[in-house]
Amino acid sequence: MPMRKSVLRAIKWLVLGAVVLFVAYGGWLYWLFHGGVFATSRFDSTAWSAKQTNESVSRCYRGGMAKHVKEQVLRPGLKREEVVRILGQPDFEKSDEVHYVLGMCSGLRIDFDGLHVYFDSTGELERVAILQH
Structure with missing residues (x-):
């Protein structure tokens, strides 16, 4: 049972990290295509x-x-x-x-x-x- 909780926790953090990266990448693309620097x-x-x-x-x-x-x-x-x-x-x-x-x-x-x-x-x-x- 403890191993199952740690696997679920790891999956949760991986999904959260992927969402954060996706949002950051989307923001960067928006900035870049709207003039950027x-x-x-x-x-x-x-x-x-x-x-x-x-x-x-x-x-x-x-x-x-x-x-x-x-x-x-x-x-x-x-x-x-x-x-x-x-x-x-x-x-x-x-x-x-x-x-x-x-x-x-x-x-x-x-x-x-x-x-x-x-x-x-x-x-x-x-x-x-x-x-x-």
């Missing part, structure tokens, strides 16, 4: 344009603002000059795109993430993407 703060022009050091570049120094910038600050139809006025000089640019480094935000922090702003042939904002490099 890229949705931790609102756009702050002072923080966005702050001078970076060698140490800060290895952190996710702009990443927390990326989703807010992508979905609320930059709107389709903005001219390139307006985007540069809002976000400052880009870190990289091409004729149809500007790119702002967000820092090392994803995974093991071995790759940089960037906010890419794409323009159509008339120079108006077409879309914004957060990409890992």
Whole structure:
């Protein structure tokens, strides 16, 4: 009889542990698919344009603002000059795109993430993407 109680107790703890892991995993997935690290703060022009050091570049120094910038600050139809006025000089640019480094935000922090702003042939904002490099 005592062995049976210990087996039932072990099963109860295993089931409870599985439920806790399932709920934690579900919460993590929800956080991840609703912006994750890229949705931790609102756009702050002072923080966005702050001078970076060698140490800060290895952190996710702009990443927390990326989703807010992508979905609320930059709107389709903005001219390139307006985007540069809002976000400052880009870190990289091409004729149809500007790119702002967000820092090392994803995974093991071995790759940089960037906010890419794409323009159509008339120079108006077409879309914004957060990409890992």
